[in-house]
Amino acid sequence: MLRLGGSVIGFESSGSSSASKGESVADTIRIVSSYADVCAIRHPKEGAALVASRHALIPVINAGDGGHQHPTQTLTDLMTIYNVKGRLDRLTIGFCGDLKFGRTVHSLISACVKYHGVSFILVSPRELKLPGYVREEIEAAGAPCAETDNLGETIADMDVLYMTRVQRERFFNEEDYVRLKDTYILNKQKLASARPDLAVMHPLPRVNEISTEIDRDPRALYFKQAEYGCYIRMALIKDLLKEARG
Amino acid sequence: MLRLGGSVIGFESSGSSSASKGESVADTIRIVSSYADVCAIRHPKEGAALVASRHALIPVINAGDGGHQHPTQTLTDLMTIYNVKGRLDRLTIGFCGDLKFGRTVHSLISACVKYHGVSFILVSPRELKLPGYVREEIEAAGAPCAETDNLGETIADMDVLYMTRVQRERFFNEEDYVRLKDTYILNKQKLASARPDLAVMHPLPRVNEISTEIDRDPRALYFKQAEYGCYIRMALIKDLLKEARG
Amino acid sequence: MLRLGGSVIGFESSGSSSASKGESVADTIRIVSSYADVCAIRHPKEGAALVASRHALIPVINAGDGGHQHPTQTLTDLMTIYNVKGRLDRLTIGFCGDLKFGRTVHSLISACVKYHGVSFILVSPRELKLPGYVREEIEAAGAPCAETDNLGETIADMDVLYMTRVQRERFFNEEDYVRLKDTYILNKQKLASARPDLAVMHPLPRVNEISTEIDRDPRALYFKQAEYGCYIRMALIKDLLKEARG
Numbered sequence: 001m002l003r004l005g006g007s008v009i010g011f012e013s014s015g016s017s018s019a020s021k022g023e024s025v026a027d028t029i030r031i032v033s034s035y036a037d038v039c040a041i042r043h044p045k046e047g048a049a050l051v052a053s054r055h056a057l058i059p060v061i062n063a064g065d066g067g068h069q070h071p072t073q074t075l076t077d078l079m080t081i082y083n084v085k086g087r088l089d090r091l092t093i094g095f096c097g098d099l100k101f102g103r104t105v106h107s108l109i110s111a112c113v114k115y116h117g118v119s120f121i122l123v124s125p126r127e128l129k130l131p132g133y134v135r136e137e138i139e140a141a142g143a144p145c146a147e148t149d150n151l152g153e154t155i156a157d158m159d160v161l162y163m164t165r166v167q168r169e170r171f172f173n174e175e176d177y178v179r180l181k182d183t184y185i186l187n188k189q190k191l192a193s194a195r196p197d198l199a200v201m202h203p204l205p206r207v208n209e210i211s212t213e214i215d216r217d218p219r220a221l222y223f224k225q226a227e228y229g230c231y232i233r234m235a236l237i238k239d240l241l242k243e244a245r246g
Numbered sequence: 247m248l249r250l251g252g253s254v255i256g257f258e259s260s261g262s263s264s265a266s267k268g269e270s271v272a273d274t275i276r277i278v279s280s281y282a283d284v285c286a287i288r289h290p291k292e293g294a295a296l297v298a299s300r301h302a303l304i305p306v307i308n309a310g311d312g313g314h315q316h317p318t319q320t321l322t323d324l325m326t327i328y329n330v331k332g333r334l335d336r337l338t339i340g341f342c343g344d345l346k347f348g349r350t351v352h353s354l355i356s357a358c359v360k361y362h363g364v365s366f367i368l369v370s371p372r373e374l375k376l377p378g379y380v381r382e383e384i385e386a387a388g389a390p391c392a393e394t395d396n397l398g399e400t401i402a403d404m405d406v407l408y409m410t411r412v413q414r415e416r417f418f419n420e421e422d423y424v425r426l427k428d429t430y431i432l433n434k435q436k437l438a439s440a441r442p443d444l445a446v447m448h449p450l451p452r453v454n455e456i457s458t459e460i461d462r463d464p465r466a467l468y469f470k471q472a473e474y475g476c477y478i479r480m481a482l483i484k485d486l487l488k489e490a491r492g
Numbered sequence: 493m494l495r496l497g498g499s500v501i502g503f504e505s506s507g508s509s510s511a512s513k514g515e516s517v518a519d520t521i522r523i524v525s526s527y528a529d530v531c532a533i534r535h536p537k538e539g540a541a542l543v544a545s546r547h548a549l550i551p552v553i554n555a556g557d558g559g560h561q562h563p564t565q566t567l568t569d570l571m572t573i574y575n576v577k578g579r580l581d582r583l584t585i586g587f588c589g590d591l592k593f594g595r596t597v598h599s600l601i602s603a604c605v606k607y608h609g610v611s612f613i614l615v616s617p618r619e620l621k622l623p624g625y626v627r628e629e630i631e632a633a634g635a636p637c638a639e640t641d642n643l644g645e646t647i648a649d650m651d652v653l654y655m656t657r658v659q660r661e662r663f664f665n666e667e668d669y670v671r672l673k674d675t676y677i678l679n680k681q682k683l684a685s686a687r688p689d690l691a692v693m694h695p696l697p698r699v700n701e702i703s704t705e706i707d708r709d710p711r712a713l714y715f716k717q718a719e720y721g722c723y724i725r726m727a728l729i730k731d732l733l734k735e736a737r738g
Contacts, residue, residue: 022414023451026458031450034473168514204523205515212518227526268660269697272704277696280719 033057059240097164113141279303305486343410359387525549551732589656605633
């Protein structure tokens with residue numbers, strides 16, 4: 001937004017905010033509508049963005065609502081894939097890491113099943129497998145899908161590898177976190193057996209699931225991806241403002 | 247300010263701020279004077295804005311100082327009343343809820359007693375009655391004033407009804423808060439006996455003291471009021487900048 | 493930056509930030525490089541700015557890295573001295589207060605030893621003496637240097653007096669803090685024996701180490717110094733942007 005010459009007003013849930021005084025999302029968005037031209041909402045509760053959009057007088061962007069979806073990240077991911085592959089269909093896409101809680105994974109899969117000839121390879125420990133309702137989207141679309149717990153054996157088949165962070169805050173106990181966080185680390189050795197045009201992506205921030213030794217490999221696209229995130233959000237805001245102003 | 251094409255510099259009392267290092271308000275405002283053209287100060291201590299204005303080299307706006315006054319909210323409230331009623335005199339204004347701690351109530355009453363023919367209806371539980379020093383302002387002005395703990399019986403006489411939130415942070419114990427917070431809820435049933443041109447106002451955020459079922463009633467002015475708050479602050483800043491630059 | 497017509501993007505280490513999710517400084521600065529034209533980094537770890545500059549694609553300003561250096565404050569201090577004295581050489585500079593942990597002191601001494609004819613008077617309690625490695629810089633430069641714990645006896649010899657705050661957060665126990673914080677307070681009485689053109693400086697915020705009774709003395713330069721801090725940072729950013737854009 002700042003790059004477009006606009007300004008940003010923060011309505012963060014800090015100690016003295018309206019939300020902490022018990023204000024509803026519906027009321028907050030009504031007030032924000034009086035002050036801003038467009039609103040990006042990021043909220044810990046699932047469905048908050050939907051509620052906001054129903055009471056807003058301005059366009060609302062869902063910038064993440066709890067464990068649900070993360071649509072602007074998915075737009076970024078699609079743009080990154082399209083830019084490097086020249087297409088969004090006929091791709092084998094691997095997802096690796098925390099597929100249970102990773103909402104960027106769920107969002108991207110929901111988008112990818114809409115394209116022809118896409119197949120999926122899901123790499124995760126048993127405890128962090130893709131939830132059933134996302135699996136059903138893949139099956140409903142009739143897309144081929146393999147589940148495995150071994151990255152090294154399957155990386156050679158992928159056109160895209162989408163790595164995810166194992167988030168400490170999702171775990172119920174520290175032991176499970178420590179045991180599982182290092183299971184699926186992408187390093188030089190694993191990358192050696194991958195295709196020369198593999199696209200390695202990551203929504204960032206990473207912790208250690210991608211070794212820094214591959215940062216300079218041309219297949220490492222995650223920093224490029226972050227840069228695209230800036231452009232896609234600029235484009236989205238411009239588009240919404242056009243619509244809002246008729 | 248942003249809408250006027252300006253920028254905002256935050257000097258919040260976050261963990262690493264100058265205030266948390268023991269800096270005085272007087273020193274902070276001297277520094278802010280070097281960086282900004284106008285300053286809006288919101289401070290937990292009564293009198294902070296006054297101290298700031300004495301040491302500042304730029305105009306200072308009091309955006310709330312502890313339990314004292316809240317002048318920009320009062321300007322907003324007066325503008326809202328004037329816009330809908332066409333006058334600020336000859337009005338019967340009801341205040342309902344927490345009249346003891348609600349500084350927006352105290353500020354607005356101080357302003358309203360200056361107009362001819364204004365009378366007040368104060369609706370609150372005994373524990374949250376208007377403080378004596380504000381009562382004295384009403385008496386000094388010779389304005390008629392009724393005190394009651396029943397909203398339903400008195401709403402029919404009001405031209406304006408100013409609702410307030412019962413703030414959890416003002417209570418010494420949770421029991422009192424729970425017992426009192428729901429006492430004076432404005433809903434469809436109570437509004438039925440009110441005048442067709444009643445102006446229902448609220449400084450927001452509300453919790454549940456105004457039922458959402460009346461949000462679409464034309465008498466519900468609180469969202470409009472919030473919008474006016476943006477305009478009045480823009481006007482105030484413009485005026486102060488004009489003055490500051492001669 | 494705002495005064496130059498630009499915008500500021502905050503990447504603070506708040507609860508939900510990337511840093512708190514375990515992201516490295518190297519990764520963060522790569523992402524920031526995609527969004528911003530120049531980056532000012534303030535970090536609790538020594539060396540963070542250096543690491544950032546190695547991975548950034550944009551100019552990086554060190555705005556303080558832990559107990560190390562504070563170069564933009566030092567530029568401000570040099571500019572202040574130069575403006576009032578017309579020179580940076582042939583000066584007797586006193587430092588008073590917490591010389592052990594005060595990184596602005598260490599930075600400014602490192603800069604001053606590069607000028608001819610500069611001598612130092614170090615005034616501090618024994619517990620807060622200048623660290624050995626900074627002392628060695630003074631000795632390597634062959635600059636005269638006196639150490640004392642008495643401000644009143646030495647103030648008459650100074651051209652510049654650089655006061656510092658005794659920071660509560662640097663102390664291991666409250667007792668030591670209370671005992672030492674008031675030891676070296678500059679007041680009217682002490683200032684009486686100083687030269688008429690002494691420059692009293694302070695990086696601010698102050699607590700009580702400079703009595704407010706001397707704020708209006710023409711020798712009190714600390715508010716002027718804070719104002720210069722704004723200009724020098726504007727100049728620095730302009731210069732870096734010129735360089736960055738070729």
